[in-house]
Amino acid sequence: MTSESSLTFSDDAFVGGLSNRLSTQYRHRRAVLDLVDNLHSHGLQGQLDLPQIAVVGSQSVGKSSLIESISGITLPRAKGTCTRCPIECRLSRTDSPWSCHVYLRLSTQMGEIPFGPAIFDKSEVQDRIRRAQLAILNPSKPSADFLGILGDTDGAITNQMSFSSDLVSVRISGKEVDDLSFVDLPGIIASVREGGNEGDIEEVKNLVMNIIKRPSCLILLVVSCETDLENQGARRLAKQVDPSGKRTIPVLTKPDRIAAGEHTTWVGLLSNEQERFRHGWHCVKQANQQQLDEGISWQQARDAELDFFETTAPWIGLDENVKSRLGTQFLTDSLGKILFELICKRLPDIFAEVERKVSRVNEDLSKFPKKPTGDPIMTIHNMVELFKKDVELLVKGRPNAGKAGLIQSVRRSKEAFREEVFKQAPDFKPFDKPTRLGQMFAQPESAEDVVDTDEEALEPQGRRNKANVVYLDEVLERTRDAITRELPNHNPYAVSEYFIARFTAKWPNPAQKLFESMKRQFLKELKALITTHFSNFTTGGLQDAILRIVTRQLEACSNQAQKKMQECIALEHEEPATVNEHYLADYKRKYQARYSATRHLHKQRGANLERFIKDEFRDTNVMADAVHNLHQMGFEGIDKDKLLCLLPPDEADEAIEIMSEVRAYYQVAFKRFVDNIPMILDFELLKGFNRTISNVLFKELEMSGKDADMRSSGYLEEDPTMVRRREALEQDLQRLEAALADLQNIPGFNSSGAQEGDEEEGNVDLAE
Missing domain, CATH: 3.40.50.300 (P-loop containing nucleotide triphosphate hydrolases)
Structure with a gap:
């Protein structure tokens, strides 16, 4: 509604205000x-x-x-x-x-x-x-x-x-x-x-x-x-x-x-x-x-x-x-x-x-994918190739990812797997099971207490599982019960087989835990990569399609890895076997020396013998004289373990023989097992997925044949929210760049604030 009365204006009358046309400014x-x-x-x-x-x-x-x-x-x-x-x-x-x-x-x-x-x-x-x-x-x-x-x-x-x-x-x-x-x-x-x-x-x-x-x-x-x-x-x-x-x-x-x-x-x-x-x-x-x-x-x-x-x-x-x-x-x-x-x-x-703001908007825009242009099939092909390269880098290992990286995390899982299998080793005690509370508190030192600190750790550290403890009397009883047609002084092999099978029977659990941990971590990383590469194409279903294909292929690789892992476990359970007989013999000698020493301490805890077992005579005249005298008698290469063999024979030596043999085999088989399982999972699960995913993706996405172009175009439909956000940033950038161009073209102005040729001083300071 217009007003009925208002000012009227003549063209030449309305002059005033700031500008003076004669001013140099x-x-x-x-x-x-x-x-x-x-x-x-x-x-x-x-x-x-x-x-x-x-x-x-x-x-x-x-x-x-x-x-x-x-x-x-x-x-x-x-x-x-x-x-x-x-x-x-x-x-x-x-x-x-x-x-x-x-x-x-x-x-x-x-x-x-x-x-x-x-x-x-x-x-x-x-x-x-x-x-x-x-x-x-x-x-x-x-x-x-x-x-x-x-x-x-x-x-x-x-x-x-x-x-x-x-x-x-x-x-x-x-x-x-x-x-x-x-x-x-x-x-x-x-x-x-x-x-x-x-x-x-x-x-x-x-x-x-x-x-x-x-x-x-x-x-x-x-x-x-x-x-x-x-x-x-x-x-x-x-x-x-x-x-x-x-x-x-x-x-x-x-x-x-x-x-x-x-x-x-x-x-x-x-x-x-x-x-x-x-x-x-x-x-x-x-x-x-x-x-x-x-x-x-x-x-x-x-x-x-x-x-x-x-x-x-x-x-x-x-x-x-x-x-x-x-x-x-x-x-x-x-x-x-x-x-x-x-x-x-x-x-x-x-x-x-x-x-x-121009710099910030450019930075924000750089985080968005550019709008797909050109041949849709080739666009998806390039996207899949970039995804594949990141999968390959993921499997190879990313040093810059730090401890959060996949391979770094898998490495920690492997270490936990090794430690768990190691802790399942039989804990042989070369003395009878205590029958009274007082005996339990007065037990002699066990084999792990006399390990030479300069040697490989032959027993797990920390608290041991009581279920893994095997006392001397149990071994002797099982040995006596197993004798059939053996000649005198020959231990039944079945006893060693029993104890080996008893303790290796627990290996599938940590192996399965390692498998599940690696699969879970790998799937998490793959989902993150899918989000990074395809999250802008949820509307067209490309992200969901990639996720389905990746999940199915990972499951296929998982099944193959499980199959190979079960074969490895079956081989370990089939029968005790190794061609590394020198390792087995060396471990058996070491464990036998320790069990014998512990057994002797149980029977006779002489002060000097205890000092010898604890290696307190090292670098002393007593040890030097003993080695020298034995050398004079023709004994060469004498060391502590060989000196332990001089301990007097014991009626329990046959049981210690079995203990040493079983524990030595467990050590050899343990090392083999904790190498083989991670290698199988790495080869079949991680690397297997990396080897096969590219071909599977192109096949499952149907990137060739009838209607391939139409399917690809549909896949590339972008998320409307993302499109709006990108367009808003592009508009912001356009406005800001236009403003920057205007600012740079003001006559007599530079960005430091100096006004060239300005004859007046501004007196407006709103911050004062």
């Missing part, structure tokens, strides 16, 4: 202002703290009249709230005839949307802005529809939104136009009309706060002189975000409506005494309703305003400093100067921030 200042306007056009105000002037006021304080006086256009008028979305006004003085362009800036779209053709008649601007605001408030409908019948009247449709943070941008240029930019915000609501939405109050407040809370936002606070200052909600919001008043520029309106006797209060504010602001208070007087009805021109309104302040008390009697802030012309000049100086001060920081 004109081009520089125009470029600086255009730069910030362009940054807003790029939609970067949400990412950068851009300097701008935001016009804020409560309802009916004369905010629209002030903007009309500054901009030279007429805004839509209606009962209640006129402005329902931010309206940006960009004023630019040029040598061209007056013109106006209207754009929509939507948060859901990149760039600005031109709204209708250029306007060359000022009387058409009001209706165009009204239609643009309707388009903003009804986002589900095509904006162009509101240029037609749909936008003819405000009541043609029910608006989908009461207010919006999307913006109408009005670009005005001409030789009679000031150089200034600002954004008009919806008026602060104190209450809603009957049937209105109470939520509108908070919505408008939040909309305004989101803009004026930015540190580089200059707040043009419009205050009406006909309403008590404390009751104007916009003032409270301004104080909330700018308590020190460093970036708030308050302007009084309607000074002609000040009640008799109340001028002192308002003049005190204007003198910046009662409520101080860095830039001081301004005061303007706009045309009243009668003048508007009579069609007063812009120049006549300016003349009337000037006449009012020069002839009316108390304004006529104010000092010159205060008078310099009376009138729209002085306000416009001051706003332009403050804005320009703030922009110049902020430019180095804006430049640096844009550079950082």
